[in-house]
Amino acid sequence: MFENAFNNIDRVLRNDEGLASELDYAEQTSWVLFLKYLDDLEADREDNAALEGLDYTPILASEYRWQAWAAPKVDGKLDHNTAMTGADLIDFVNGELFPYLKKFRDGATDPDTLDYKIGEIFSEIVNKFRSGYTLRDVLEIVDGLSFNSQAAKHELSDLYESRIKRMGNAGRNGGEYYTPRPLIRAMIKVTDPQIGESIYDGACGSAGFLCEAFDYLRRDDLSAAQWDTLQRKTFYGQEKKSLAYVLGVMNMILHGIDAPSIRHTNTLTENVMDIQERDRHDIVLANPPFGGGERKEVQQNFPIKSGETAYLFMQHFMRKLRAGGRGAIVIKNTFLSNTDGASVALRKELLETCNLHTVLDCPGGTFQGAGVKTVVLFFEKGSKTRSVWYYQLDPGRSMGKTNPLNDADLADFAALQPGKADSAQSWSVRVDGLDAATWDLSAKNPNAPEAEALRSPEQIIADMLERDAHTAQILEDIRGML
Numbered sequence: 001m002f003e004n005a006f007n008n009i010d011r012v013l014r015n016d017e018g019l020a021s022e023l024d025y026a027e028q029t030s031w032v033l034f035l036k037y038l039d040d041l042e043a044d045r046e047d048n049a050a051l052e053g054l055d056y057t058p059i060l061a062s063e064y065r066w067q068a069w070a071a072p073k074v075d076g077k078l079d080h081n082t083a084m085t086g087a088d089l090i091d092f093v094n095g096e097l098f099p100y101l102k103k104f105r106d107g108a109t110d111p112d113t114l115d116y117k118i119g120e121i122f123s124e125i126v127n128k129f130r131s132g133y134t135l136r137d138v139l140e141i142v143d144g145l146s147f148n149s150q151a152a153k154h155e156l157s158d159l160y161e162s163r164i165k166r167m168g169n170a171g172r173n174g175g176e177y178y179t180p181r182p183l184i185r186a187m188i189k190v191t192d193p194q195i196g197e198s199i200y201d202g203a204c205g206s207a208g209f210l211c212e213a214f215d216y217l218r219r220d221d222l223s224a225a226q227w228d229t230l231q232r233k234t235f236y237g238q239e240k241k242s243l244a245y246v247l248g249v250m251n252m253i254l255h256g257i258d259a260p261s262i263r264h265t266n267t268l269t270e271n272v273m274d275i276q277e278r279d280r281h282d283i284v285l286a287n288p289p290f291g292g293g294e295r296k297e298v299q300q301n302f303p304i305k306s307g308e309t310a311y312l313f314m315q316h317f318m319r320k321l322r323a324g325g326r327g328a329i330v331i332k333n334t335f336l337s338n339t340d341g342a343s344v345a346l347r348k349e350l351l352e353t354c355n356l357h358t359v360l361d362c363p364g365g366t367f368q369g370a371g372v373k374t375v376v377l378f379f380e381k382g383s384k385t386r387s388v389w390y391y392q393l394d395p396g397r398s399m400g401k402t403n404p405l406n407d408a409d410l411a412d413f414a415a416l417q418p419g420k421a422d423s424a425q426s427w428s429v430r431v432d433g434l435d436a437a438t439w440d441l442s443a444k445n446p447n448a449p450e451a452e453a454l455r456s457p458e459q460i461i462a463d464m465l466e467r468d469a470h471t472a473q474i475l476e477d478i479r480g481m482l
Helices: 002-013 022-051 086-102 114-124 132-143 150-170 181-191 208-217 224-232 242-255 309-320 341-353 407-416 457-481
Strands: 199-201 235-239 261-264 281-286 321-332 354-361 374-381 387-392 426-430
Touching: 002 022, 002 132, 002 150, 022 114, 022 132, 022 150, 022 242, 086 114, 086 132, 114 242, 150 208, 150 242, 181 208, 181 281, 181 321, 181 374, 181 407, 199 208, 208 235, 208 242, 208 281, 235 242, 242 261, 281 309, 309 321, 309 341, 341 354, 341 374
Parallel strands: 199 235, 199 281, 235 261, 281 321, 354 387
Antiparallel strands: 321 374, 354 374, 387 426
């Protein structure tokens, strides 16, 4: 049922000239889904209050609730006489609804409250529907969806994830929105979070790491206290970009976190030297953006200055971990070997303040649309690195849209990692054997067969002349047969 609804929404969206890409589809579907979710949540809260004999004051004023403007009903069916459509609907959404919802941010004191998130979301996105008839069709489809059960949320979350994946694959910045879920699951398995520990992603994008971590921790036999810990004291994220922030909040809601602790902020504007113990977390999971280049004043927040955004995030993440905390970070593989001052200083700091126990070397094509090779760094805060275990992931095929990474590709890594065993794909390197001038951590597999030495130019020319002579002789023999 839900899959048909999402397919129908896609068909309708393609007819609106204001929506031009998968990014637009994801964004515009998100705000409509969010308001339907909010209405179902309000209905649940109202029912629960009535059962307890309590009064309930809805978050939204009556004229802005879903059933007032999106789906007014008579006898359980849409009332076409009062339901706005066409220009009237667009005028209401742009001129009244969005301005009303934006004001919630001003009145909310805590960024983690639902009130604040309503204001934040509707301050950051605009309605891109140009046709009120298209919007009316989408509202009617979404009105048929229900957020009232965990089973419904689970199915909706799967469909929403597939939409984020499509959006991530649509452009060259795909990795910015979508980290392959099998890779995330392997990172979570190695870090092995436990209920009671806090998990942080300071570049959370669409919140894939936090959602997968929630799925890893949730069980049917959790106590009420454990469930409350998962809901309110476990997952923390920050995101700079507006669309990604909206996607992250909606993705976590669909996975079952009612008021996600995701903040819309540029993580790198925080001075890492000001991070206190109360700000730290037990686990950091992240795929920070590569490249970029932050302004000079942002770089002043870090001891090691760099124009590479990922290097600034690495410094942030190392300081956000508590002593004994675990990190798993995706980063460009050039981090292991670059010889510039910032790269060398950052590798030295990582090795001296953390135990970098594992490096997963990912094949090209792991991230759709990204032209860079990546590695995953696994480390623990608070003790020096003595030995690094490397695993060179080789799925045995070219990676791409039709051949994405899957869980089976990572099964051998997951099996060997706890014991850090040597194999054709894995090996260990002692830190005391590294060059202290460069701290080069390049992933060079000593077990791989050595490539044949390249021929010299003289040898190549000689081989070509020999082949030419052989070809000439064959042609002469054929001519003699004619």
